[in-house]
Amino acid sequence: MTTSFKRHVLVAALLIATAGAGFAQGDTGKAARFYEDALQRYDRKDYAGAIIQLKNSLQQDKNQLSVHLLLGKALLANAEVANAELEFNEALRLGVNRGEIVVQLAQAMVAQGKQAQLFDDARLKPAGLPPGVLLKLKLVLASAWSDVGDNRQALQAVMDARAVNPADAASWLAEVPLRVRSRQFKEATAAAEQALKLAPDSAEAAYQKASILHVQGQIADALQLYERSIKLDNGNVDAHLARAGLLLDLYRDKEAQTEIDELRRLAPNDPRGTYLRAQVAERAGDMPAAKAALKRVTELLDPVPIEYIRYRVQLLMLNGLSHYDLKEFEKAKPYLEYAAKQQPNSPLTKLLAQIALAEPNVPRAIDLLETYLKSRPGDGQALLMLASAQMSQGRHAKATALLQEALQAKDSPDFRAALGLSLMRGGKSADATAELERAYKADPKQIQAGLVLVDMYLKAGQQAKALQVADSLAKANPANPTILLVQASARLRARDVAGARAGYQAALKIDPKLLPAQLGMARLELTTRDFAAADNRLRTLLRSDERNVDVLFELATLYETWGKDDKALGYLQSAADASSPTQTRANYALVAWQLRKGTPGGALDAAKVLLSKRPDDIEALLVYSQAQLASADFAGARATLTNASRRAAYDATQLERIARAQLDAKDLAGAAYSLDKALQGSPNFLPAMVLMSTVELMQNDPAKAERRARQVIQGWPKAAIGYGLLADVAASRGQQAAAVDALRHAYELEKTAPNLLRLFRAQSQVPEGGKAAIELAQGWIKAHPKDTAVQKALADAHARAGNFTAARHGYEAVVAQQPGDLEAMNNLANVLIRQKDPGAPAVAEKALALDPRNAVVIDTAGWAHFIAGNRDRALQLLRDARLRNPANPDVRYHLAAVLAQTGRSGEAREELEAALKSHSFASADDARQLMSTLK
Known part of the structure; x- marks a missing residue:
């Protein structure tokens, strides 16, 4: 009963x-x-x-x-x-x-x-109890046994009650929920029908029979019996509740509302009816009413000691769900935990896992979901949640496997979108893009997949694809200003100024006060170098909120681009000062500014402020280590990066970045530790595998590095990178021929300029390989005449071989395409010096104009003028180069040669003595010869 x-x-x-x-x-x-x-x-x-x-x-x-x-x-x-x-x-x-x-x-x-x-x-x-009392007591005891999870004892108590009076329908009614809970629908139906036979006008009996049909999915019959129960006793609150819930499931909201109104009259303080009111209001889009109803549920149930309802799963769930929907996770948790104890491995576990993720307590969420999935292995939502949790811990390989398992059970766009994100974070951009494309194609409502695709396409330089997706998102969501902003930003990056302006204006039409759109317009004006318009727009925005961090930040960007560094730094510092403890963009930018401007002290100060805001954040720790390295604090940087590695859990992407920073900090062991940890979480994370092979080589363990390289080749047989690693191993062993062979394999797999250049340089070092190297580069240039990198490398090879005529033609071809290429221009000047070409000083001066503070370029210009007989200009330049780079022996020899010719023998000897402390340099023989003339 x-x-x-x-x-x-x-x-x-x-x-x-x-x-x-x-x-x-x-x-x-x-x-x-x-x-x-x-x-x-x-x-x-x-x-x-x-x-x-x-x-x-x-x-x-x-x-x-x-x-x-x-x-x-x-x-x-x-x-x-x-x-x-x-x-x-x-x-x-x-x-x-x-x-x-x-x-x-x-x-x-x-x-x-x-x-x-x-x-x-x-x-x-x-x-000693009277029979009627005994029967009722036994039924209460049956309910208690059921509450504590002992269905066998519960059924025995029901049978004991029935033995007292088999003609009393109460024992038959009490049997029904026990049988339903055990999924014994045949026995439950028999008990309900016997109850109806004994009490044909029993509203409770009709209700119980309806509940069986409801659970079995016989909706029409269940509704009919719920209606009969209500006709027999309009005060049967349970029947009203069940019918209202069923009508809501059928989206017959109007009829459901009638039942809910009746419930409100019959039992105004019943939290179950109140919760149904919240559902109806939410479905109608009346969020304030929904929130008020949920709040009322908690007001009704919170005063009840939780121990009182510890076995009432429905009420525990109602209060837990109400608190959860109100974002009151701490209050929701005990109710859901009690309910989950009554229904272990039920969907309630997923709610508890969501709360754990929100806390955040990711390890707890993972434990809950893994336990749940052991009993319900095909639950796609749980697999998706567990995959997301594993991703947050950097275990992208595990996340990918879980999502692939989910897809085997059901090919869902949700799963494919999540798989794409997992693959992306695991470093598999191509696979990630493919999955996101499939998800978005299958369901254009996968807005997140679409937005990520736009970003990935833009990063890959596939602007046409990015715009195609952005345009389709905007077409499907024309009233969504966020998507319009993404579309406008994509068009701006594609240099479609008119399209970007139209997008920002469309967003502003929806919301004239939309700050991101106003800032987008300012960035557009900055792109078109309309500095005054951007300045006016941003200053107008600042007048309404002088501590707006975003506006201050954009002003800093504007003034730096405008060439007004003092103002830029002032606004950037103001943005950092105005930022809340959770806002860090300006802090990051301030550190980057100081590093970019060569002020390590300022960078370190700014990084300390940043780290005080985010002491456990990996990105903040990495930036702090950069400031420490710029300040030559290698020990401090190593300690910071060790901390970052510990906090990165098993996030392979983060750990690989940390390892690279540890190599900059000369912490080889730390880099190896970080990479090993990354590969524990994601054994097939390619960037970590590649870097680990390099580290193993740096640790003088070529055998390990070779094994790692061959693992890469086995896993990615059509990729060049594994053969590149093999070439590094061979080169470390002095096996130049093997290195060339490996690089030839790499080039055949991926015919790119970087792969060609590696092969070209390796061939150039092999006896009898110079001719083949030059033919290789010449063939490439013939097919790619605008590839200045290969053209320059070939010219360098000709210069080393003493073929200055060919080198000159190569450098001239590069300079003709890229007049601002400092290296090519300087090298051309050196070749002209070797050819004693009178045009050498003029070319050298052009190089000097590109970078007036570069000691190597200054030295070239000084030597060119000396060879051309311009001793005064030569002495001026070479003294400058000497002061900028006194450790360069060639610079000191060149200065000595000019000093000696101008009669300053003492100074010349001093410069030569300093130069000759380096026994091997390009001008060493000439320096010794000059020294012999000065004794």
């Missing part, structure tokens, strides 16, 4: 009784009148009024047995269950027959969550 809402005692403090006015102790007449009035109120179900009058009666005489008994019943009906138990105990003390209160006492204990205590409580022993 299912008990009603109030018999389950769900809300403990809805109506608070107040004591009546004091009366003189011992007035038996008044006591009797109070009792009679209370009895009438009790019969009318005015339980709060009855309680007041009964307490008034007890003020006259505290030992009235009948008053304590009725007060216990009234308190029980009014959900004041702990006080009810006290009154029943007092009635027992005063000598009431146990049969009068035993059922109600058991109900009060159940309502307090004391199910386990019922079974051994001497007050509840069945011996």
Whole structure:
């Protein structure tokens, strides 16, 4: 038999009784009148009024047995269950027959969550109880056994009750939910039909039969029986609730609303009906009403001690879900945990995992989901959540495997989008792009997949594809200003100024005060170098909020581009100062500024402020280590990066970045540790495998490096990188021919300029390989005449070989295409010097104009002028170069040669002595020859 809402005692403090006015102790007449009035109120179900009058009666005489008994019943009906138990105990003390209160006492204990205590409580022993009382007690005990999870004992208690009176429908009704819980629908149906046979006009029996049909998916029949139950007893709250919920599932919201309105009239304080009101309001888009209803659920259930409803899964779920939907995760958690204990490995586990992720307590979420999936291995949502959790820990290989498992069960765009993100974070950009493309093609509503695709296409230089996706997103979501902004930004990056302007203006039309759109317009004006317009726009925005971090940041960017560094730095510092503890963009930019401008002290100060905001953030630790390295604090940088590696968990992408920084900090062991950790979490993360092979080579372990390289070749047989690693190993062993062979394999797999250049340089170092190298480069240039990198490398090779005519032609070809190529221009000047070409000084001066502070370029210009006979200009330039780079022996020899020719032999000797401390340099023989003339 299912008990009603109030018999389950769900809300403990809805109506608070107040004591009546004091009366003189011992007035038996008044006591009797109070009792009679209370009895009438009790019969009318005015339980709060009855309680007041009964307490008034007890003020006259505290030992009235009948008053304590009725007060216990009234308190029980009014959900004041702990006080009810006290009154029943007092009635027992005063000598009431146990049969009068035993059922109600058991109900009060159940309502307090004391199910386990019922079974051994001497007050509840069945011996000596009247048959009718015994039957009811057995059914309460059956419910208690079911609550604690012992279905066998529960069914035995039902059978014991039935043995008392098989013709009583109550035992048959009590059997139904026990059978349904065990998925024994045939037995449940038989019990419900027997109950209907014994009590054909029983609203409860009709309700129970309907519940079986409902669970089995026989919706039309279930609805019919719920309606019959309501006709038989309109006060059957459970039937109204079930019918309303079923109608909502069928999206018959209007009919459902009628039922919910009736529930509100019948049981205004029933949290179940209130929760349904929240669902209806949310579906209608009335979020304030939905939030108010959820809040009301929590107001009804929060005052009830959680132990009272620890076995009432439905109520635990209602309050847990209500708190969860209100973003009150800490309050939701205990209710959902109690409910999950009653229903282990149910979908409730996923909610608890979501809370753990929000806390964040990712390891707890992973434990919950892994346990859940052992019993429900095909749950795609759980697999998706677990994959996301693993991704957050850097375990991209595990995340990918989970998502692939989910896709085997169901090919879902959601799963494909998540798989794409996992692959992207795992460094597999091509595979990631393919999965995201499939997800977006299958479901254009996958907005996140579309937005990520736009970003990936832009990073890969595939602007046409990026614009295609951005345009389709905007077409499908024309009123979404965020998507319009993405579209405009994509067009701006594609140099489509008109399209970008149209996008930003469209977003501003939807929301004229949309700051990102205004900032986008400012960036557009900056791109078109309309500095004044951008300045005016940003200053106007700043007037309305002078501490707006985004506006200050854009002003800093504007002024730096404008060439006004002082103003730029001032605005950037203001942006950093105005940033909240959670805002760090300006802090990062300030560190980058100081590093870019060559002020390591300022960079370190700015990095310390950043790290104080994000002491555990990997990116902040990496930036801090850069500032430490710029300040030559290698020990400090190593310590910072060790900390970063520990905090990166198993995020392979982060750990690979940390390892690269550790190599900059000369921490070879630290880099090896970080990479090993990355590969534990993602064994096939290619960037970590590649860098680990390099590190193993640096650790003088070519055998390990070779094994790693061959693993890469096995895993990516069509990629060049594995053969490149093999070439590094061979070169470290002095096996130049093997290195060339490996690089030839790499070039055949991926015919790119970088692969060709590696092969070209390796061939150039092999005996008899110079001709083949030159032919290789010449063939490439013939097919790619605008490839200046290969053209320059070939010219360098000709210069080293003394073929200055060919070298000159090569450098001239590069300079013709790229007049700003400093290296090519300087090398051309050196070749002209070797050819004693009178045009050498002019070319050298052009190189000098490109970088007036470069000591090597200054030296070339000085030597060119010296060879051309311009000694004054030569001396001026070479003294400058010497001061800028005194450690360069060639510069000191060149200066000495000029000094010697101008009669400054003492100074010349000093320069030569310093130069000759380096025994091997290009001009060493000439320097020794010159020194011999000065002795």
